[in-house]
Amino acid sequence: xxxxxxxxxxxxxxxxxxxxxxxxxxxxxxxxxxxxxxxxxxxxxxxxxxxxxxxxxxxxxxxxxxxxxxxxxxxxxxxxxxxxxxxxxxxxxxxxxxxxxxxxxxxxxxxxxxxxxxxxxxxxxxxxxxxxxxxxxxxxxxxxxxxxxxxxxxxxxxxxxxxxxxxxxxxxxxxxxxxxxxxxxxxxxxxxxxxxxxxxxxxxxxxxxxxxxxxxxxxxxxxxxxxxxxxxxxxxxxxxxxxxxxxxxxxxxxxxxxxxxxxxxxxxxxxxxxxxxxxxxxxxxxxxxxxxxxxxxxxxxxxxxxxxxxxxxxxxxxxxxxxxxxxxxxxxxxxxxxxxxxxxxxxxxxxxxxxxxxxxxxxxxxxxxxxxxxxxxxxxxxxxxxxxxxxxxxxxxxxxxxxxxxxxxxxxxxxxxxxxxxxxxxxxxxxxxxxxxxxxxxxxxxxxxxxxxxxxxxxxxxxxxxxxxxxxxxxxxxxxxxxxxxxxxxxxxxxxxxxxxxxxxxxxxxxxxxxxxxxxxxxxxxxxxxxxxxxxxxxxxxxxxxxxxxxxxxxxxxxxxxxxxxxxxxxxxxxxxxxxxxxxxxxxxxxxxxxxxxxxxxxxxxxxxxxxxxxxxxxxxxxxxxxxxxxxxxxxxxxxxxxxxxxxxxxxxxxxxxxxxxxxxxxxxxxxxxxxxxxxxxxxxxxxxxxxxxxxxxxxxxxxxxxxxxxxxxxxxxxxxxxxxxxxxxxxxxxxxxxxxx
Amino acid sequence: xxxxxxxxxxxxxxxxxxxxxxxxxxxxxxxxxxxxxxxxxxxxxxxxxxxxxxxxxxxxxxxxxxxxxxxxxxxxxxxxxxxxxxxxxxxxxxxxxxxxxxxxxxxxxxxxxxxxxxxxxxxxxxxxxxxxxxxxxxxxxxxxxxxxxxxxxxxxxxxxxxx
Ligand code: FES
Ligand code: FES
Numbered sequence: 001x002x003x004x005x006x007x008x009x010x011x012x013x014x015x016x017x018x019x020x021x022x023x024x025x026x027x028x029x030x031x032x033x034x035x036x037x038x039x040x041x042x043x044x045x046x047x048x049x050x051x052x053x054x055x056x057x058x059x060x061x062x063x064x065x066x067x068x069x070x071x072x073x074x075x076x077x078x079x080x081x082x083x084x085x086x087x088x089x090x091x092x093x094x095x096x097x098x099x100x101x102x103x104x105x106x107x108x109x110x111x112x113x114x115x116x117x118x119x120x121x122x123x124x125x126x127x128x129x130x131x132x133x134x135x136x137x138x139x140x141x142x143x144x145x146x147x148x149x150x151x152x153x154x155x156x157x158x159x160x161x162x163x164x165x166x167x168x169x170x171x172x173x174x175x176x177x178x179x180x181x182x183x184x185x186x187x188x189x190x191x192x193x194x195x196x197x198x199x200x201x202x203x204x205x206x207x208x209x210x211x212x213x214x215x216x217x218x219x220x221x222x223x224x225x226x227x228x229x230x231x232x233x234x235x236x237x238x239x240x241x242x243x244x245x246x247x248x249x250x251x252x253x254x255x256x257x258x259x260x261x262x263x264x265x266x267x268x269x270x271x272x273x274x275x276x277x278x279x280x281x282x283x284x285x286x287x288x289x290x291x292x293x294x295x296x297x298x299x300x301x302x303x304x305x306x307x308x309x310x311x312x313x314x315x316x317x318x319x320x321x322x323x324x325x326x327x328x329x330x331x332x333x334x335x336x337x338x339x340x341x342x343x344x345x346x347x348x349x350x351x352x353x354x355x356x357x358x359x360x361x362x363x364x365x366x367x368x369x370x371x372x373x374x375x376x377x378x379x380x381x382x383x384x385x386x387x388x389x390x391x392x393x394x395x396x397x398x399x400x401x402x403x404x405x406x407x408x409x410x411x412x413x414x415x416x417x418x419x420x421x422x423x424x425x426x427x428x429x430x431x432x433x434x435x436x437x438x439x440x441x442x443x444x445x446x447x448x449x450x451x452x453x454x455x456x457x458x459x460x461x462x463x464x465x466x467x468x469x470x471x472x473x474x475x476x477x478x479x480x481x482x483x484x485x486x487x488x489x490x491x492x493x494x495x496x497x498x499x500x501x502x503x504x505x506x507x508x509x510x511x512x513x514x515x516x517x518x519x520x521x522x523x524x525x526x527x528x529x530x531x532x533x534x535x536x537x538x539x540x541x542x543x544x545x546x547x548x549x550x551x552x553x554x555x556x557x558x559x560x561x562x563x564x565x566x567x568x569x570x571x572x573x574x575x576x577x578x579x580x581x582x583x584x585x586x587x588x589x590x591x592x593x594x595x596x597x598x599x600x601x602x603x604x605x606x607x608x609x610x611x612x613x614x615x616x617x618x619x620x621x622x623x624x625x626x627x628x629x630x631x632x633x634x635x636x637x638x639x640x641x642x643x644x645x646x647x648x649x650x651x652x653x654x655x656x657x658x659x660x661x662x663x664x665x666x667x668x669x670x671x672x673x674x675x676x677x678x679x680x681x682x683x684x685x686x687x688x689x690x691x692x693x694x695x696x697x698x699x700x701x702x703x704x705x706x707x708x709x710x711x712x713x714x715x716x717x718x719x720x721x722x723x724x725x726x727x728x729x730x731x732x733x734x735x736x737x738x739x740x741x742x
Numbered sequence: 743x744x745x746x747x748x749x750x751x752x753x754x755x756x757x758x759x760x761x762x763x764x765x766x767x768x769x770x771x772x773x774x775x776x777x778x779x780x781x782x783x784x785x786x787x788x789x790x791x792x793x794x795x796x797x798x799x800x801x802x803x804x805x806x807x808x809x810x811x812x813x814x815x816x817x818x819x820x821x822x823x824x825x826x827x828x829x830x831x832x833x834x835x836x837x838x839x840x841x842x843x844x845x846x847x848x849x850x851x852x853x854x855x856x857x858x859x860x861x862x863x864x865x866x867x868x869x870x871x872x873x874x875x876x877x878x879x880x881x882x883x884x885x886x887x888x889x890x891x892x893x894x895x896x897x898x899x900x901x902x903x904x905x
Contacts, residue, residue, distance in 0.1 A: 002840070004839055004840065005839065005842075005844060007847070008838075008839045008844050008847075009839055010847075011844045011846075011847025011850050012835040012836075012838050012839050012844055012847075012850055012854060013782070013822065013823070013825070013826060013835065014780075014781075014782020014783070014821070014822030014823055014825075014850075014851040015782065015823075016847050017781075018781075018784070018848065020775075020781075020784075020785065021775075021781035023776075023779070172882075173882050174846070174848075174882060175784075175786045175792060175794055175846070175848045175849050175880060175881065175882050175883075176784070176786070176846070176848040177785075177786070223847065224846065225784070225846045225847065225848025225849075226845075226846040226848060226882050226883055228882070258788055259786065259787040259788060259789070259792075472846060473845035473846025473847065473883045474845070475845070627841075627842045627888075628842070630842070630887075630888075631842045631845060631883075631884055631885075631888055634884060634885030634886075634887045634888065635845065635882070635883045635884050635885045636885075637885055638884075638885035638886065639882070639885075660787075660789065660791075661786075661787045661789065661791035661792055661880070662789065662791055666880060666882065668876075668877045668878075668880060668886075669872075669873040669874075669876040669877055669879070669881075669886040669889070669890065670873050670874065670877045672873075672885055672886045672887075674869075674887060675885055675887055
């Protein structure tokens with residue numbers, strides 16, 4: 001029987017407690033006054049008449065007791081602008097008041113006088129240093145991955161094929177907007193409740209900006225209505241703002257962004273531009289790949305450097321190529337900072353590669369599936385970073401499963417015939433993508449994090465899991481309970497997952513990078529086994545036991561000996577070696593592998609694209625909870641459909657012009673096809689029960705599969721997403737209408 | 743300009759008669775969440791686009807962020823908190839729990855009420871009917887497949903209990 005989602009019943013009853021559900025009798029509401037220009041200097045702030053200003057708590061950069069920054073990888077992002085403005089949503093003043101409506105009126109009455117400076121809004125302008133707006137050269141990070149000698153292959157290659165591909169910004173659009181409640185005073189410190197993925201990131205930011213001791217800051221996650229990366233780094237901003245207001249007011253402060261503010265001001269997926277130059281033999285063997293990958297980080301560094309790393313490492317895909325050079329740049333522009341979004345750079349670079357592979361296939365006159373087959377990575381092969389694959393990927397098997405399930409060959413033939421008829425208004429297409437996704441932090445990230453998770457016994461004979469990994473809808477609570485249940489031979493109902501609270505749980509790292517099940521889940525498994533060992537050694541548990549033996553042993557131990565807790569700290573498997581200077585070695589402990597197939601209809605009159613059917617085949621190690629896992633894939637694919645054809649962030653001078661749900665369009669139940677999910681299992685030795693990470697994978701493959709299908713349907717090579725009707729009209733205008741690439 | 747005055751309202755919420763004092767143009771969403779502390783109704787957009795705030799008002803599904811308080815004078819309102827006592831909605835809740843219709847849960851109150859509303863009018867909806875009736879409820883987590891399945895299971899469970 002399927003194990004039910006742990007917190008599912010409360011959610012279905014509307015009883016789950018989210019941040020906006022918090023009420024205190026003396027609660028104030030907080031709001032942010034932002035800049036109106038993209039770049040410039042602040043010359044003054046005035047508070048226009050119209051509200052009783054003496055009723056307000058007002059915070060500016062002068063009220064920050066610690067360091068004026070949102071501490072992340074770098075300390076470049078101010079908590080509140082102090083003189084300089086670097087993007088149009090830069091926070092300048094914070095206000096708090098008991099009445100939300102009066103507060104909103106006041107926000108509009110704060111006038112920030114500025115002197116404007118020239119700004120930069122595109123990757124190309126930033127790379128060309130039209131203005132230097134960040135550091136010495138606008139570069140948050142540059143990197144180079146080299147394998148073999150790509151310069152040696154151009155002269156002898158049968159064909160050299162080039163292409164340029166781009167992807168747009170994308171909003172995570174968790175349905176619960178960002179929000180925090182803070183309660184602070186000078187004596188006891190600050191407690192923050194909120195919607196978040198990474199309690200210890202928020203903790204670190206608060207300690208830095210408030211100048212408090214670590215033990216004076218407590219961060220508690222409330223039920224979180226989706227994250228997808230969008231609640232990785234931004235919650236630190238709101239938490240710090242709410243805490244500053246609360247500190248000054250001496251009362252609790254709630255800051256909940258409305259949708260318009262959340263869309264305008266919070267992080268998005270990095271827009272990207274990728275150039276490919278590929279040397280191939282006539283038979284379709286990849287001889288050399290040169291990739292130039294650039295992403296737009298917005299005004300501050302946030303986590304752009306790591307997004308760039310993941311994107312660049314995935315840029316060569318699941319293919320064997322002896323000579324590879326990948327250059328990556330993360331550049332600054334005067335838009336609000338971009339940040340994490342499920343896939344974290346990989347959906348961008350994989351879109352480019354998988355469109356490029358179809359382009360190569362068309363140029364060589366080889367079927368796209370055959371081109372892939374001739375180049376897939378196998379056990380023992382070396383990836384672009386020189387990682388020797390210890391595991392045994394079976395991309396051929398996944399390809400066959402996915403294409404068969406989709407009826408790919410028959411449909412491709414039938415669609416080509418139907419599309420060739422000039423009378424056909426709705427052209428049909430089918431296309432696929434092949435890809436892999438590294439789970440866990442890149443390179444030595446996990447080693448440096450050295451995460452800890454724990455389990456402890458209760459007097460009632462139950463087990464509690466202690467970890468800072470957050471349940472954000474993905475099913476972390478359920479999977480942790482299931483891992484403990486499996487390790488200890490007890491029902492998962494006897495396992496409780498403690499709500500993340502930095503004063504209670506150990507730091508098991510952030511809830512990102514598809515690491516929760518694979519990395520933290522393994523720690524939970526080890527901690528559980530450690531606890532069992534203590535019981536065995538104490539003589540209270542035999543080598544084999546029934547669930548009730550276990551419960552008995554547990555409660556006797558607690559009664560007779562005292563508290564029983566077992567911690568487990570991450571130890572990197574000894575074979576993993578990574579050289580961060582040269583981007584060489586084992587970029588990830590393991591990869592998930594996948595082939596996705598999309599079937600689309602393109603209306604040649606309205607230019608609307610619809611995804612009619614979707615097959616997602618993947619190998620993700622052992623699947624722990626099939627229903628939750630399939631839910632991850634279906635949700636991720638749907639976000640990928642949005643990324644491909646619906647979701648466009650219209651950037652006007654650095655500001656999102658369409659920051660409402662009426663004009664930022666995400667897929668509805670009517671726009672989403674049935675998604676057929678296929679799992680192939682190949683247990684991973686270092687994951688709990690053999691599981692690998694899964695969360696980000698589905699975002700990587702949907703968009704290229706869809707655009708390969710659209711290109712097949714229209715006969716036009718389309719290299720850019722989101723491919724909305726307006727863009728499709730432009731792309732097709734001038735494209736040869738006479739049919740198929742093959 | 744004279745400040746608007748609160749008016750007294752009476753209505754039935756989840757079967758219980760309630761007396762309220764609210765500004766006539768206050769959003770029903772805020773009246774439910776703040777005055778009645780029924781926080782199961784959620785706000786996802788505040789402009790009628792997402793359905794997270796959906797409730798059933800006099801037998802019809804409405805987005806409570808768009809309904810002014812004055813409109814609920816004498817009305818009967820069903821929110822997610824009352825769903826467990828509503829034969830159809832309760833079955834839908836159970837199906838969502840068993841078939842993966844709930845992930846982060848923020849859309850669930852609205853989606854469950856929308857589905858209950860559909861099943862009150864149509865006992866055996868097709869997949870297309872289900873998708874159509876949920877088109878006003880955005881979900882960013884599930885990709886809708888498991889939501890659609892949950893509604894279909896709820897329909898067949900109800901048929902079992904009805905026949
Ligand atoms: S909050 Fe009412 S429809 Fe979105
Ligand atoms: S379950 Fe998260 S929005 Fe639907």
